[in-house]
Amino acid sequence: MQHQEKHQHYWDLGNVTAQLRASREVAHKVRHQGYIRELPSRAALEEILDGLRSALFPTHYGRPSLTDESIDYFVGNTLNTSLNVLAEQVRRALLFVGGQVELSETELHERATQITRDFAAQLPAIRAVLVSDLQAAFQGDPAASSVSEVLLCYPGTTAIIYYRLAHALFTLGAPLLARMISEIAHSSTGIDIHPGAQIGSSFFIDHGTGVVIGETAIIGQRVRLYQAVTLGAKRFPADENGALIKGNPRHPILEDDVIIYAGATILGRITIGHGSTIGGNVWLTQSVPADSNVTQAQMQTRNNEG
Template sequence: MASFNVTGVVQALDGIRTEWRDSQKRSREPDAREFPSRIALAEVVEALKGVLFPMRLGPVDLRHTSENFYVGHTLDTALHRLLDQARLELRYASRHDPRDEAALQAQAFEAIDRFAQALPAIRRQLDLDVLAAYGGDPAATSVDEVLLCYPGVLALIHHRLAHPLYTFGLPLLARIIAELAHSQTGIDIHPGAQIGDSFFIDHGTGVVIGETAVIGKGVRIYQAVTLGAKRFATDEEGHLEKGGLRHPVVEDDVVIYAGATILGRVTLGKGAVIGGNVWITSSVPPGASITQANLRHALCTDPPED
């Protein structure tokens, strides 16, 4: 039987990894792991889904009589695993400027403790999201169907978990959790986005919501909607400048139909309706109805030509 030169490939890959680690000033400790695990975080998120909705997203053999025991045990285990991942992220973030280990451990514990205390509010917010989806879709037969089947709700569960971690100083954990939902649903919500109560993403595939987007209460959007940046500022050397408010503000009760693209730090006023496949780079007044047919007339501020 023919054999492959696996040894040569292994040695070549080892050399490439060594070059990369040296260039990035990575740890050379043999037992060190420097950054969080996507696999571990996927398991934590699944556990937290069961904690939030034990009888619907928890184990199949769970009964009401043991619900609190399951929630307590699962939550404690998940939080300790999440704490381990938080420590890894904070060590990774300080790799070029090492910090006191005790201070790092304390910061990690504080962040995860704050996250744990936020879970009841997250559950209440998700209940409102589920009700918005049920109320906004005539095809929905029950709130349970919405929770179990709707990709928009799955993406929101991940976002509602990821956003506080982002806020509490763990952006890498938050981003991994967000990308787990992105890979499953095709819905890309940056964990930095601020999203109000009763948010409904219908169908969902292709939705993109940028880091600095702000979404009010009672907003409904459809598939392939983009809340993105219009342009990216660069420094003198041509490198992208990080941060900055570059995504839209969507006020309460706005509806955005399929394929609409809204770019830049513009505001969609309260109660506005944005039609399908429009391209918007200017603010929209409250209550306006924007379609392809009336877009230029509705948003143009220049005087008409003679």
């Protein structure tokens, strides 16, 4: 004990601690609405995601030894555990939803329970869309030997699974939790998909590292992206006080059957017409009609002529 006190004095921890308190409480306070909040847990979310993946694809992410007799019990038990933990994380996250009146503890619990119940009801539909994504990957990649390989080995598949779960929570009213899930996927796959993006079925991200999809992007069906593709914003409008205007549509719209190759950057609220192909390393800030084929050489020629 004396040894510990000696080192506290040596590092002048009393003064440092006091200055940190002043920073927290006065000078640089960043607490939400000025209150200490019970934050959602990233570790709990990771456990929830493992459970949800196992419930959606039991023999791939759960237990390979499951039988026809035991699989329903495993799925039900796994879901029950995961949803109970999720409801508590939703409750915590609701404290950070802006633009709403302060809820009582009872109201928070009821709201979190309802969101979790609605989320659970969407899981069969989410799985159906995920199966279309798996089939798109298997059919679109000659290196894929099986759907099992796509599930177990493709980072794009992991990112899409997490995105579809996060998107459901985002639309149900738990945006902070959805963003945390997207960052878990980002950390493990290198693929950054904002949960607010709208993405149709049969979506395939090949290789995937460095892909960025912004909040207001809209992606149709049967779209394929390769690594390092950015669907981003071209500019960030500000209000009269200089604060960024949030939530306005600022990311691209990709119609059905679009393919975008590696390194392409698509910026702004532009539309890529259905059936179009955007070549590697293209920088595109204007809409293109359906069935276009845009290459880097074409863009360089167009820029030089302009």
